[in-house]
Amino acid sequence: MWQDIKLLNATANTLLGALLLVLLASGVWWMAQRPMFTLKMIRVDGIADVQLAHVNALTIKATALPRIRGNFFTANLNTVRQAFEAVPWVRKASVRREWPNRLVVTIEEHEPLGTWGDEGRLLSVAGDVFTANLAEAEENGPLPEFSGPAGSEKEVVARFADLQGWFAAVNLAPETLTLSSRYAWSVKLNNGMTVELGREHSKTTLQERVARLIGIYPQLVARLQDRIDSVDLRYPNGMALKASGLVVGALKGGAARKK
Structure with a gap:
C-alpha cells in the first residue's frame, strides 16, 4: 500500500477533504452561536x-x-x-x-360568526369551531347561535348566509340555526318566530319552503301581528302555524281552531 502513490494521494485528499468539512461545520456552528x-x-x-x-x-x-x-x-x-x-x-x-x-x-x-353548541365554543365565518373568550366575541352584541352534527359546520355557515338573504325580503333575520342529527333544519328569527324547515330533498327544498312563507307573511302579520310563535313548513302543500290563541291547520285552507 505504502508503495502505491496514487492510493496514498487519494487517501490523503479524502482525509484532507473530511478535515476541511469538519472545520467548516465547526466554523458555521461557532458563528451561529454568536450573540448577534x-x-x-x-x-x-x-x-x-x-x-x-x-x-x-x-x-x-x-x-x-x-x-x-x-x-x-x-x-x-x-x-x-x-x-x-x-x-x-x-x-x-x-x-x-x-x-x-x-x-x-x-x-x-378567526372572525366569529356565532356560538356553536352548548359548550361555549365559537363558530367562525370560515366554518371553523374554536375556543376563545365569549365576552370578547360579543363585545358588539349577542352572536347568533348554531348547532349541528360534527363535520357540518361549513354547511351550517353556508345555510345561514342563504337564510339571511331569503328572510331579508320581509325584514327578518335568523338568530338561531339548528341542524339536527337527522339533518333537519330549524331556524329562529329575530321576531321570536321559530320556523321548522325540515330535511333537504333537493338543492332548492329550503328556498322553496321559505318562499312559501314569505309569500303570505305580510297577510299573516296583518292578521296576527306579533303573536306568531312557530311555523312548520315540512308539509308538501301548506304549513302549520302556531300563534297565541290559535293553531292554523297544515293544509291550505285549513281552519283555525282555538287552543
Missing part, C-alpha cells in the same frame, strides 16, 4: 396588513413565547408556527426569518 444571532425581536403582523383585533402582546407572551427555543439559525420555524397557532383567536400563522436576529410572524385571526 440571539433572537432580539419577534414581529407580529396581521395577514394582508389587517390590524389584529383580538391577539395581543399579553396572550402571545403567555402562550407562544415560552415554547420558542433557539436563535436566528436554530429556531424551528414549524415549532414557532405551532406555538402561535395555539394562541386564542389565531386561525393560521406563518413564520419567516429576518436578518440577523428577528422572526416575523403573520397571523390570520
